[in-house]
Amino acid sequence: MPELPEVETVRRTLGPLITGRSIAGFVLCWDRTVARMDGNSFLDLIIDRTIVDVNRRGKLVILELSDGARVSVHLRMTGELFALPADRQRVPDRERYLRALFSFDDGSSLAFYDVRKFGRICYLTPGDYEDVDRALGVEPLSAAFSVDCLHSILSSRSRAIKPLLLDQIVIAGLGNIYVDEALFAAGIHPLMRAHDISVEQARLLHRAIVEILSASIDRRGTTLRDYRGGVGEPGQNQSHLRIYGIRPGHPCTSCGYPVARLVVGQRGTVYCPRCQLAPEYALSITDPINGSSS
DNA sequence: CACTGAGCCTGCTAGC
């Protein structure tokens, strides 16, 4: 499922391919894919506008239009955005999942595929975008996301750490995979109360979040099943996951102890009962990139 | 504020 590194990879891939293109057409294949309006109304608002930039906010891909409006695309679980050159108008094995298609003045196009139809495309006026931006928390790869910032977020809340990290209004862009990975790397139990996390643990967690997200972006994201990065190629981070995807009872990649599974905030959660115990028993952080202890 | 559960969806898979 696309989280921050996957969406960032899509952004980086699409940017050079669609920036400067003028929108000449739009076809909506599944009505609910465009939020709040029908396909024709959406087309009227975007036709003849030029895409002047491709940005990201949390898990949203943001297409910046020449008139100051924006189009946001949320991939949710299975959404994919493919930039298609003029001579290649379809992705054959995905055609049945085509939900929307932007076509450009030079004959190229941008296809939105989505198996489960959870993904949403949204037209945003500048005022709408302010609302969207306000509903999203700090960007974890921005300068604003410091150890102090994270610690102050944690110290003021009593919720369990995992649902807190998944809450987009608190930190934008983390999803189930990277939260499990970051908590594992920091040696923090997913049910630990946020305000019980020490400054030192916050430091470990901060480092884990930043390094794990950055390393995954370097590998063009994690492809478990559906995700593809903007022109159809899979990511490479999946072989570097250290806890997510391990079956309960199978050995922890760090200590060999059988990993456990919980449901936290309605999401499957894998953790190591030995590495992610109470603070005084937690192992030191293992470097998520090099695998060496620090 | 925190939490729980339903609903949105379809492909995959475990179990029969």
Place this chain on the structure above:
DNA sequence: TGCTAGCAGGCTCAGT
């Protein structure tokens, strides 16, 4: 081998 029920999950909304 073939069928089916249940699972997977990001996000929103309603209710406690």
